[in-house]
Amino acid sequence: MKPVNTFKVSSDNYYFIYRFLDLSCITFSLVFVINSNSLEMTQDYIIVALTALVVFLYIAEALDLYQCWRVGRFITVLMTVIAVFISSFIILFGIGVWLENSFHLPSYVLNTWFFGSFLSCFTWRILKHQWSVVRSKLGINLRKMAILGATSTGANLYHEISHCDELGFDFVGFFDDRETDRLPKGLTVISDISTCINDAKNGEIDILFITLPISAEKRIAEIINLLSDTTVDVYVVPAFMLSDVMHGRLTHIGQIDALSIFESPYLGSKILLKRFEDIAVSLIAIILLSPVYILIAITLKLTSPGPILFKQSRYGLRGEIISVLKFRSMTVMESDEKVKQATRDDKRVTAFGAFLRRNSLDELPQFFNVLMGDMSVVGPRPHAVSHNEEYRKLIQFYMLRHHVKPGITGWAQVSGWRGETDTLDKMQKRVEFDLYYILQWSIWFDLKILMLTILTCLKKSNTY
Template identity: 40%
Template sequence: MFSRFQRFYTSIKVAADVVMLTGAFALAYATRFEGPIPVLYGLPAWDETLLSLATVLVVFPFTYQQARLYVTNRARTHIGEVFEVFKATVMATLIVVALTYFTRERYSRLMLAFFAGYAFVGVSAVRLALRTVLNEVRRRGYNLKSVLVIGTGELGQRVIDTVEGHKELGFRVTGVLSLGDERPGGRVRDIPVVGHVKDVDAVLDAHPVDQVVIAVPLEQQAAVKPLMEQLALRTVDVKVVPDLYQYVTLYGGLEEFGGLPIISLQGDPMTGWNMVAKRVFDVLFALVALVLSAPVMLLVALAVKLTSRGPLLYAQERMGMDGRTFHILKFRTMRTDAEVSGALMASKDDPRRTPIGTFLRKYSLDELPQFFNVLTGDMSLVGPRPERPVFIEEFKRQIPRYHLRHKVKAGITGWAQINGLRGQTSIQKRIEYDLYYIENWSLLMDLKILVRTALGGFLSKNAY
């Protein structure tokens, strides 16, 4: 039943995409050739237009299919869906441009640009509408997949809590099988224990389900092999939740390498399109910030030069992504002999500061040259603040998971900073905020942090 519904739902999405792509193409044609934009070389021939439309209606659905946009993913968020549509639309547009360039006379690039924008908006809107309707249907108790959880321990309870906490995804736990001494009739998280694992065949015969989720702790893995042999004789979907959460540190998950499934306990969030998107975001915003802040930087440079002897800028070694060191740029706020006796962390009322240094640090004006660090690729606009290598070894010994903050580029501002964790605040708390940022990163989150920074996020009582 569910496989038939899946095919039906997929056909609806494909049909909706074809309709939206056709509409987007027609709207783009009207915008380019029937609007106020001058047409210098005449209208394209209808056969060329229809051939371009046919190319679009083949390439785009194929690209969406390769991007797994026609695979039902109940766990994918709305923002995740839109971002996947965006990536696939950009890729499909590039393919269409390449095909029209190399296979026949060039078609209007401006029209294809309009089409890409309209297609992205239209397809995204339809996808979000379909998801909203389905989510509401599932909340009302329709289109649900029944789940049998095997395991009554902590891992099994976590599965139940996750399923029950996301009813809009369309799953419902109908029973639990125990591996221990729990007797049928008991309850786990208000879900009935319907039998023992050795009775799985009888339970499935009496209470058919759509999915079986095996949530067995490591010490009871011996029971999994005979269980899998029994389930292999049935058509029910089988999922396994590995008891590895205690070892997962950052961006863990299931990966595939040449058809070989691999469980990743520690991964890198900035790969592929994520890395490209963040880099483009950084460069564009850094260029804008440098243009807007140029007059302020000029005034700060004059103030530093007129109030103390020494260079305008101070280049200090810091540790960035993957443990690589770089030299961070700042306007100098301390005397040139500030560290003749060794490295020291800044403190409140630091006597080493220059006359203008206190003011610059309070309002974070000394940080402005770091936009050049962003352009050179040493830093990002948003990320964990970089520390000096001389202090890092001590932090790594004292604070668990400290090293994970170096999985991304250091930032001018960050989630910890806009929440007041600057200066001599708790390093442990800062790491918690840094890792939260890394685990939940998105371009929207970066934009939110930048906006809060611009609206006063750096005006902290701990800034000195």
């Protein structure tokens, strides 16, 4: 028999219907607008509509709009819909400017079409979500769910499920063989594992999550073997999945299944999306800030001797050395193996340099690094090479920061972990926030960080 892949990449059972609904909303919105204004459906409208459908579907797939993991994160779904429509509008607007002389369509038609498409796609999701919640509260088609293993993993799983009414689960309880004093506080076990298996065989459980420790591999295999004589849907939730997997993804290499443990979040079309974001934001920033660049350059020359720009060696994507640009703010040009971080009242910092650093203006030349492709606008802040070599030995998962390009600003910085890291605890917190950013990355998250960066810079704290 020809071997087949054991695992399949999971997706929502209704993924095709969701795509069909979105594309139908966009299409019929245009038809409605044209008919409402007594216009004729010309070839130009058809070409524009087909282009819009292709762009929308491409962006939606790139932002994982239809992935099943979005169940239980409804606000994230709505934010993703907004991000998809904004991104699609920007791309279509760019195409329209490029083909300006090829199509002659009234702007009010296009604007009304865009708003109508967005409103309809937004509305059907809200209605679907509310219907799922109402059905669950009314007890319609609920599935009896149990957790085998009263562990911290099981507690986390229960917490997630208890906040997702739309899942349609009726929680039966926890099953475990261990004594009460060995269980996490707050968990109540209704019976042992043997009873759980018997209940499953008697049809009293529809879905069972096994959350035993990964060290109990033989016991898990034995339980799975006993459950093979039931019709229960069985899921195994290893503890390491909840903390150590970064963008875990199932892939197939020939006929062999592999689960990614550490992986960049920018896969496939997401690489292009991230690069498009970086180019667009950096170009706009450079154009708008050009008078500021000139003013800072002149002031630097007049207030202290030395070059205007300062290059520092940093680790970039995949740990490769890059040269990061900054406006010079010190009397020294340290970029050696041993780099001392700036501290409060640091005598190396010039008077004008202190002003630049306090307002984060010394970082502005890094928009050119972004434009050249060495950095991103948003990402983990790059550390000195010597600091990298020091902390990678002290902090677990430290080098995972380099699965993405370093950024001018990041989630750690807007969350209060910017400036001097004079203790190991401070650096650990910064790394923790950096890894959270990588795990949760989205275009919408980047926009949120950019907005928070402006507010954070106004506070002028923790930067010397």
